[in-house]
Amino acid sequence: MKSLQQLTRRKALTGLATPRLASQTFASQRLWQRNFAVTASAASQLAALDASKLSITKTTTPKELTPPKELVFGKTFTDHMLTVEWTATDGWHSPRIVPYQNLSLDPSTCVFHYAFECFEGMKAYKDKNGGTRLFRPNKNMERLNKSSARIALPTFDGEALIKLIGEFVKVDDRFIPDARGYSLYLRPTMIGTQKTLGVGPPGSALLFVIASPVGPYYPTGFKAISLEATDYAVRAWPGGVGDKKLGANYAPCILPQLEAASRGFQQNLWLFGEEEYVTEVGTMNLFIAIKNKETGKNELITAPLDGTILEGVTRDSVLTLARERLAPKGWEISERKIRMADVAQAAEEGRLIEVFGAGTAAIVSPVRSISYRGKLVDCGLKEHEEAGEIALQMKNWIEGIQYGDEPHSWSYEI
């Protein structure tokens, strides 16, 4: 796969090698070349990510398993980690599974200064036959490559990384709790490791995968959440990087999240522009089910992929299943912009059927209410109801595929 990044790197270097403007024989260019240049010919000989070169070094001090009920998301990790180094001169080095350990990095490493970092979130599930499955891992590979290329980090063969992740999961298989709702959360991460304060494309990178056993998001059944619509801060914008899974998209979201929490809301809902379009929730995409005023039909709506929302794998799964299984029952399935004011109006007119978030952590997360312009928009749940029909249905469909109950091409057996 030739990525935008590879193309750009090649083009940029060619450009640097054959300057068109006299003024280019110049300090900043020399600096770049000294720091970052690889020749175009070297670039074509770079090693691809090769799963057959994997080496495994097992830990001599295996950890005790945490009792499943005490698991906290992303706090405890397995015995090992997968690491692969990349350099601009050689390409991908040999992958290694090694004991889980600290990263030792020079304080000038570019990941600490310029946020050269992107990641994925995916899970491994135990099926009823004791087998282990991933869910649509190709989607995660695709997105990680897009994220990485957007910040001038290397791309890789997604199939190879899926194989390597499979080997890693096998080595730490004992950490996957064998119960419905439990899984092994996998965190593929790519960071720039060049040791320089010069701002430019990193000449080296590290791809690593760590794994954390996790319990069900809702251990005692669904609990609908309440959102606060945020109009004073903006998460993403057209021409920006809000559709990529970059570290850069996360730290700036904490204060609005804390603001919402301080007023008793579990998450904030990002509105965009003067029109106050509904985009996404803290760490999830959002789905809105309404009875459409014009068509009179039920409509399941989520924001379109216009660059301002994350291209969620769960979002895509919900859309696909909805088109396959809800559309025949008369539902319209729409990727379109919807204004928060229109959601509020639908609620007032009794046309708001249900609202739910969608993401890897919870699959779906039903929404009870949204605070908007000083009012609470009621999202259609009855008083003692914690989830709407669509959310419940989606959770069951997707979980059924993830745990292998329903044979499906989305389920990848390790």
Next chain:
Amino acid sequence: MKSLQQLTRRKALTGLATPRLASQTFASQRLWQRNFAVTASAASQLAALDASKLSITKTTTPKELTPPKELVFGKTFTDHMLTVEWTATDGWHSPRIVPYQNLSLDPSTCVFHYAFECFEGMKAYKDKNGGTRLFRPNKNMERLNKSSARIALPTFDGEALIKLIGEFVKVDDRFIPDARGYSLYLRPTMIGTQKTLGVGPPGSALLFVIASPVGPYYPTGFKAISLEATDYAVRAWPGGVGDKKLGANYAPCILPQLEAASRGFQQNLWLFGEEEYVTEVGTMNLFIAIKNKETGKNELITAPLDGTILEGVTRDSVLTLARERLAPKGWEISERKIRMADVAQAAEEGRLIEVFGAGTAAIVSPVRSISYRGKLVDCGLKEHEEAGEIALQMKNWIEGIQYGDEPHSWSYEI
């Protein structure tokens, strides 16, 4: 100083402790509390950053000095580094100057995943009496506190950090080249160090300062640069974080920079909105000197601080000096929006006097031309001229203050 972050943290935790909505007794909230909570009473007893608690451990293997002419920006570092840990439970720990060394961090550390990182760029200069000086360090402290608070990292007493940086510079004094144009580049950096994949305010952080001796940006005199106006990607947005010095603002800028380089331009110029307002250059603010059509007066223009541009210290210095020293000569000094089309028109009508970037690295960086809509806008330099009068004047004024030739309150003697 009570920061937005401290206020927010307090408020948020109070909010979490006394939920207003029934649905808040809830998984994500419990997760937060387990991961991140400090009690409000503990928060008020947090230790402030205290320079008097500094300990110094000197290296036993001092480095050889790099010959000044071989220095590359941000590639070689001094013998030591300054580090201060912070925890949400205790506040600031005792500052330490230790031998320059790798950071050893768990791979789940939040700086690698969610870009909890911000930094400053400042310099120490040798004056003619052998003394060492910083330039407006209080501005850097102010900005680092703003950046840090915006991503839920801790704030600190700026005076205390200036003192600590002074001590650090004294310890590594031999690395500061004693020649005009040379300096010691200082990189204060704050990173989140919490070991969890949960997305929330970090419960621990590390403030560190490293130092790199640097030579003049233009070793053989000014070289005017050429810019490419970028209209296909957007660096910052109102309500975003483009005015903070966050790592998050840097990695996404590399591809447009490479694109510009591939066509022979040293930097890209970020335009904003349908109006194509001129905002800033790759890593500098931008100044434009025109003869104003309406007033007939000379006008020095830079983009206003509307949240989409970095609040540059050099920008502020140029503005202040221009108001003091150019305004009396009839110049208008304006912080206002200007459209790229208006810059192009001024050039066509012979009213574009000069254009230059402003930043810590180069002080000023004269611009020869800007590629815009397929044409090269000529920025007013004569064929064999590498800098305009204002740029030259500003460089001399600011450098004179930085190196202590002109006594000035901006120069801080260590």
